[in-house]
Amino acid sequence: MDPHLYPWIILFAPLVAAGLILLLLPRRNAAAGVVGIATAALTCLLSWKVFLQPELAVTAQIPWLDIPGVFAVPIGVILDDLSRVMLVVVTTIATLVFVYSAGYMRGDEGIPRYYAALCLFLFSMLGIVLADNFVMMYIFWELVGVSSYILIGHYYRKDSAADAGKQAFLVNRVGDFGFLLGILMLWLATGSVMFSGIEQNLSAVTLHPGYLIAACLLVFCGTLGKSAQMPLHVWLPNSMEGPTPVSSLLHAATMVAAGVYMLARIFPVLLAAPEVVRDVIMWVGAITCFAAGLMATQQDDIKRILAYSTISQLGYMVVGIAVAPVNDVAMFHLFTHAFFKCLLFLCAGSVIIAVHHEQDIWKMGGLLPRMPLTALCLVAGTLALVGCPGFSGYYSKDLIVAYAHGANTAVFWITAGAALLTSFYMFRLFFVVFWGRPRGSHAEHAKQSPAIMTIPLLLLAVAAVAAGYPAVSKHFFALPHGEIPHIVHFALLAALLGGLALAALLYARSPMTDPVRVPLFANRFYIDNFYDWLVARGQGGLAVLSSWFDRWIIDGLVVTGAARTVWATGYVLRFLQLGNLQAYAFFFGAGVLALLYFLVFR
Amino acid sequence: MSPLLSLILIPLVTAAFCMAGSAPRRISLFGAAANLILSLYLLASYNIEIGGFQFVSENALFPAYGISFSLGADGLSLVLLLLSTLVTFAAVWVTPKDVKFGGMFYACLLLISSGAIGAFSSIDLFFFYAFHELALIPTFLLIGIWGSGERQRIAWKVTLYLAFGSFILLLGLIGLWLAVPEGLRTMDIRLLQQLGYAGLLAPGPAVYLLLLFGFGILIALFPFHTWAPEAYASAPAPAAMLHAGVLKKFGLYGLLRLAVPIFPAEIQQFAHLLLILLLGNILYVGFVTIAQKRLDLMLGYSSVMHMGYAFLGLAALNQLGLGGMALMLFAHGLTIAALFALCGEINRRTGTLEFAQLGGLAGVTPKLGLLFGFAAMASVGLPGFASFASEILIFFGAFGRGAVGGFNWFQTATALSLWGVVISAIYMLRAYRRIFWGSRGSAVNDDLNDIAGGTRWAVILLIAALLLTGFRPGLLLDYLNPVFAYLPQ
Amino acid sequence: MLNILFWVLSVLMLGSAAAVVLFRNPVNSAMSLVLSFLALAALYVTLDAFFIGIIQVLVYAGAVMVLFLFIIMLLDLKAEARRRLNVAALGGGLAVLAGFILLVVQVVKSLPAARLPFPPLAGADHSDVAEVGRALFSNFNLPFQVIGVLLLVSTVGVVILSRRSLR
Amino acid sequence: MNPLYLEVFVIALGIIMLMAEAFAGPGHKREIARAGILGLLAVLVATFWINPEALNAAAPYATFYRADTLAIFLKQFALLSTVIILVMSLEYAPTVEASLPSERRGAGLGEFYTLPVFACAGLMWMASAVDFVMIFVSLELVTISFYILVSYLRRDRGSLEAGTKYLVLGALSTGFLVYGITWIYGVTGQTNLSAIAAALPGLSQAVVPALLFGLGLVLVSLGFKIAAAPFQFWVPDVYQGAPTPVTAFLSVASKAAGFIVLLRVVDTFVVVPQLQAKIVPLLAVLAGATMIFGNLAAIPQSNLKRLLAYSSIGHAGYLLLGVASIGAPFAGTAILFYLGGYLLMTMLAFLVMTVVAQAAGGDDLSDFAGLNQRAPHLAFAMMLAMLGLAGLPLTVGFLGKLFIFESAVAQEHYFLVALGVITVAAGFYYYLKVIRAMYWLQPADPDAPEIPVGAPTRLTIAILCALIIWLGVYPGPLLALLP
């Protein structure tokens, strides 16, 4: 088969699968699963093929929105190192998660819906990866949003799930508002929506630095929403209402990374833009990664802990984009993070299954002997995440922190501190869940999950360990070989050990409840409450006000008022018809008088 | 007989048969289907290379005034004709079989349809106006007899409001006609457009404002919008589909037909006013929409809100904006029609549209939930639906009027309109979550039957059309682009 | 001499006309109406309109008045029972009247010809009965026939309206 | 054929009908009406074959009588409306019989059928009258016939009351008319319109007030005829009280004749710019007042006859707007076209009303409740009439308004046009009230019997409906009759 068709097949196969499942197999659980997995596998296979033949370049485009001579938005694919790597990551992980889901979702009523949505997501995600222009990226950007909305709301009967889905979509829309506006500004300045075109004509904009800054920052809003950076991070923890595989695929490994990927995609623009842009990005990332870490330390829901950790890690990547001279640095961390965070989530998933959909870590405990395999994987993932030397996270995270050190000392210390937090809450998780005595009957009788779930775990565990080795990463990234300053190594190692020690100190004796309580962290700095207040009071109040105005002023006073006036006039006029002949004669005479005066003497 | 004439006459004749009596549903379904097929045939047989008005037929009625019954269709008309026939077919199809006074009900629907078709396909000013008025009385009857809630008060309000609007419009048209230099006096829209291009026709701002507000009232331009939501809330679902989906588009069509070619200068002159008003539509009405507690009212307000985007396209006055506007007429027509159809279905099952009493409906009627989900997503402008393509075009068109480095009126307006996209997501998702997700509402119980039969297929038809044109907007843009190709960039 | 006659007649006519309006009893009103009509006929004569004067006497003072009196007798109307005086109507009516009179006076004043005396007539040897008759039956033939139809119609109408019971 | 004969024929027809009435047996009264209908139709046909050249310009009558297109149109107008009136009277016969003191049934019916014919002759003369003398006598012929017809139902309080009101106010306006003619004659020394027009330019500035005084008085009495505010007060009461066919006759034929005379008079005087500057504003004011009063005061009405009375005032307003726009090329045409459409729609409305009122026993809106379920065809016809009167496109009524407004805009009566739009919108309200009654409401008595409709009436209704729509789409034929 002509390899030039590979990207198209990769892109559209999932869509076809989604349609197929939705239309033909609305009741067939097994078949739906098979179709879904097969599709994912196919895309994965083809992605590897594409990855392994770098000379393959596709220039063909499908015209989508085309106004001759004025404006054209094609559907086209761009195949460079960036998208090749991303393709591989996405499809591989997706395949594993698809398989894992078959086990995790067993017995669920909405399996076809689930797989259809997963396929739709895969389609959209691949669209983002392959997009060769901004509008196309925006299209799939929206589509991943909606598929995430559907998947988070998979258990739609649960009010919490329904709300979470809605919130995720809306928060992303807020981000996309800025994103699209940024796209519009860049288009107006460069006259093109193609990434290539924008980069070529960028010189035109540099005359208006302010304009360019605004444009870049607005585009960055897209990242804020999609990659859950402060202050738009609130939706990601709530999205944990969705099934765990979804959390691992969308909300840990791939979708949330799309924001970073987008920044990497427009990296040249960011470089060309004034320094301010990258400073802002850097600070946002730094703050996010630290604050999210703080919040993670006080969560009790196993998935929420991981969710905050994801936010924090995304923060690292954003920093990486801002501080590193090449986008590969951030992409490298995205790459490794995808594997180990996905792994962690899948472990959490199997734990949750084992304890009958219990997610509160304070009802678990002592699972190490009962499900050793899962525990092993989880440890691997944790070590990778905390950046233990020899594990993938070590390489990628250190690189970012190193560049941060080069760029800005404060940011360096913040990121280092975040590393400390990371190791603390991860080991806290480990100790509370696996260490000591079970804290409930479910935890008592927990047992290792079936093979269909454990096999993906093991594969991912391998990846999580090995993905960082230079021997591996050199095939994927062209990383700069700068000498990493010792201070960085020292600080990070200290952070790791410090976190571990602190966690062990507090939780190794497996207390029944959390010995430390920091309401500020537990309540996520009350940011969510602030947003709730804003939506309820601000938006709701404004809405009610304007509705009142519409009802009583515009409609009531103006429209109905006018009508009433006419009606009343008629009512008054009719009472001139007294029915009395003498009165009529008088009116007649008066009329004559008026008329004659008007005619003769005016 | 010219195909367009038969396109107008088929509904009329069918309506007459319905009045006469037997099996009105079957007859009108047949008639609507025939019309749909005919309009598709017209689209197919329209020659895009040649462009311009085709299938033209003229017979002069009153030379002194230049009135002649002439029909013709260019790309724009054809797209709207397709919209009309599609929605009519769907509306007839979703009509409940047990509707009372069936004959008259279908007759009214078909009359509205035929009026809209006539307006879209006449190239004579007089009939362009007259055909639209044909729909006024059927609306009055539909709301007054079959409406819900305060049907009588609302029927009065709507009819009088629209009558008033169309008389303002009439004044505008008279002014336009009088502005034609003596000797060239004509009501032929093609000639008027030619004169407009040639700059021989300068009726001046007053006439433009008359047209803007005359049409504006019909389109529910802020602040003349208050008739619409109540009307759609009260009207029976098929009537709401036709009125919101097709009839309301007449105003925008008229602006595209007359204002754009003849009043480009005035549109520029009053662009700021227009921008302010349309922001009223998008933001102010958007917030009003958020505050609604009933689905039907919410949909009514949302349809008002979306008109704001169309006006944004008009204000942009370039090929992008106008193309997007034309595309939006089509997309929004189908979307709102589907939504109202489903709204009617929900009402028939649960007997209420109060969010407070609904909830968890998707568990009981999954297909209904799925279809509503599609329609709602189309309404919030999700990519893949024609709505998205049209909005994108409009936004790019309007923003394109901006200046690099600065941030002028158009850019500001576009930015604020973009926020409207967020607003529409807010209320649509909230409605979906309140009705279909979450825990069961008081009006929802297990023995509600899922959507089925004609309604289901009608809605699927509408959504399929939306998806098709969303994936390949070219299908319609190929017809629309030539219409605005003359515009300067 | 003619001057005095004119003023006497005018005062008589206007006075009796006013009496028509002022009397409470219809019979008295009718009587003073006769007087006013007779004075008017005399005024016609002062304007050399002998034929019109005679017609005036015959038709009005004769036929019309008889009709009035006959009806008054037939319905045997007494003096109006004193009803509550409608002040508004009275005031309004008087105001309108005053205005109208003012208007007329203004107009008459404004007319230049009004100040001139009447031009003399060429001799007194013409019979205006003949003149009027000629005009009536030659020039005014068409209107004359219309008047005929009018009289026919009114005859029919009167019969229809006033017969006690129709056959 | 000489146009003079037309009136002669009509008069002859009337006299024959009177004779027949005198000698015909009790059961044959209806034949008289049928004969009248046929005769008038014959004359109507004849109007298409006359040639005005046959008029001898030298003949004495030539100074009184003119047979231009305007006149011919109004003659046809009068004939057609009289025919319809007679058809209506046939349906109305039971009421007449019931409210006359008669020894045997049918007494007095013959005259009821005959008087309209004489009135018709009067209208036809009015159409041709170009001399104040002629105007006066023909107008009085019409007026006196109407005095009799309005108060015809002697047993009916309403009818007599209406008759009295009409009589007093009509006589009052006659007085003003005569006085006005006097003054015009006094200033110009002429009674013939063309002679006056010839004399006007030579007049000195000083006599202008006197002239305007006379003209004003004439306008007053014409305003009374066409029910222009503030001389419209008689209209609602008289229309409501009079026998329905007579009401229809009043509101269509006598109004139309009034407008023709008004047109002729105004045409005569506007030739002098100074006078035009005085007259046109006056007409504009009258038009505005009339539109407002008619349309707004109609809104609260609940009796259909009274409602139509107010609406006819409103239409007089629009017609006056046309007269005020005299000088616009199409104004004359517009007015006549409007009148033509007005005839069709009003006659249709009254015809249906007569039929329904006979069956329902009243002409309140409540008597029309649910008519759609009882007699869908009648309801449809009524709806058509109402929509036409409201001025909905594709009915002849819309074209009329369109032409009038067009002329008004051309003459830059912007304020009046705005007023017109508002009042038209208000007009929708009360016309739709009728439709609402017929279609929304439930009939008081669901199983009421079928409403009987005579064959001629059915035919007439059908023709009128067809004409309203046909002329609304294709005005050519009607326009062909106009100057």
Next chain:
Amino acid sequence: MPTLGDYLLVSGLLFSIGLAGVLLRRNLLIIFMGLELMLNAANLSLVAFARHGVTAFGLPDYNAQVLVFFIITVAAAEVAVGLAIIVALYRLRQTTHVEDLDRMKF
């Protein structure tokens, strides 16, 4: 020698008196008499004008007098019909008073 103006003034006053009868009196018969007075006033002016506008032959303008003749005739007819109506009204209602005609209003 009285001028045209005097006659016009007198006739104007007569007209006003007739008008007064219509406006102020509430008895139909008197009102009717008032109407007659108005017509006669008009006649007086007409005759005066006729006398003033002497023709070429030095005679009064008889056309005007013919008009007067017509007016008198019409007036007579009007009186006949009017009185008939009043009689009919009286038979039905036993009144000739305008304020009793109040069935139709508003």
